[in-house]
Amino acid sequence: xxxxxxxxxxxxxxxxxxxxxxxxxxxxxxxxxxxxxxxxxxxxxxxxxxxxxxxxxxxxxxxxxxxxxxxxxxxxxxxxxxxxxxxxxxxxxxxxxxxxxxxxxxxxxxxxxxxxxxxxxxxxxxxxxxxxxxxxxxxxxxxxxxxxxxxxxxxxxxxxxxxxxxxxxxxxxxxxxxxxxxxxxxxxxxxxxxxxxxxxxxxxxxxxxxxxxxxxxxxxxxxxxxxxxxxxxxxxxxxxxxxxxxxxxxxxxxxxxxxxxxxxxxxx
Numbered sequence: 001x002x003x004x005x006x007x008x009x010x011x012x013x014x015x016x017x018x019x020x021x022x023x024x025x026x027x028x029x030x031x032x033x034x035x036x037x038x039x040x041x042x043x044x045x046x047x048x049x050x051x052x053x054x055x056x057x058x059x060x061x062x063x064x065x066x067x068x069x070x071x072x073x074x075x076x077x078x079x080x081x082x083x084x085x086x087x088x089x090x091x092x093x094x095x096x097x098x099x100x101x102x103x104x105x106x107x108x109x110x111x112x113x114x115x116x117x118x119x120x121x122x123x124x125x126x127x128x129x130x131x132x133x134x135x136x137x138x139x140x141x142x143x144x145x146x147x148x149x150x151x152x153x154x155x156x157x158x159x160x161x162x163x164x165x166x167x168x169x170x171x172x173x174x175x176x177x178x179x180x181x182x183x184x185x186x187x188x189x190x191x192x193x194x195x196x197x198x199x200x201x202x203x204x205x206x207x208x209x210x211x212x213x214x215x216x217x218x219x220x221x222x223x224x225x226x227x228x229x230x231x232x233x234x235x236x237x238x239x240x241x242x243x244x245x246x247x248x249x250x251x252x253x254x255x256x257x258x259x260x261x262x263x264x265x266x267x268x
Contacts, residue, residue, distance in 0.1 A: 022046040025066035032059035033124075034096035035264070036115075038089055038108030039064070040245075041132065041190055044071055047176060048105060051248040054257045060101070060264070065092040067108075069186060081189035082196070089115055099124040101264045106132040106219065106245065107190060110197040113227065116208075117200035126208040127260045129247045130216055133194055134223020166218045166245035176249060194223075201230035208235040209263040211256055213243035236263075 069080025104112030109131035243250035
């Protein structure tokens with residue numbers, strides 16, 4: 001486990017064991033290839049935990065860093081932006097022995113695309129879950145307004161994120177940890193990251209799996225397909241019929257995990 005990772009205890013008393021704090025960034029040991037997991041905007045590493053566990057069980061060495069400005073009650077929510085996210089993702093990639101498989105969810109998929117374009121000698125395969133290229137309304141309208149009217153962002157630096165994650169599974173919808181606020185500066189930075197990922201996509205040579213939730217209410221399928229078509233290497237798109245945006249947590253999570261494991265191949 002990395003020095004910055006937190007730990008929590010399961011059931012107190014005899015037999016209790018230390019487990020990673022799933023919202024704070026974690027590393028899971030493995031004797032096989034490295035795998036980097038990058039979470040989404042306003043999210044935490046908890047949204048990728050089932051996939052991380054499955055990858056580790058298959059022998060992968062897993063690293064899931066918490067990106068700047070994220071985490072529950074993050075003090076730097078309003079300050080962090082694209083450059084900080086990219087820097088943290090790059091540092092996490094360089095800390096892993098190559099070759100590295102990279103999984104990105106939503107904003108993390110955009111970061112994964114940039115990593116594969118710029119560090120292609122280290123990134124051998126990509127799995128992009130619900131890449132946040134096109135945002136659905138009203139998020140897209142707010143994002144557009146921030147570009148046109150910067151004074152709005154100065155007057156209202158953050159807005160409530162609303163209740164519940166974009167999940168069709170009712171058990172997990174209201175329990176998936178995420179930040180209670182959306183930084184409007186961060187939303188503007190996300191737009192810049194979208195443009196950057198699309199611009200560098202033709203330089204991505206790594207074989208890529210793109211996973212989409214048929215019931216996603218956060219990002220558009222059209223935007224994700226646009227990114228997939230621009231990738232320089234071979235790509236394949238799979239749509240999961242019972243899931244929303246949080247593909248690693250929703251009803252189709254086992255199918256998503258199976259698809260990623262099959263795409264990444266053997267660890268031997």
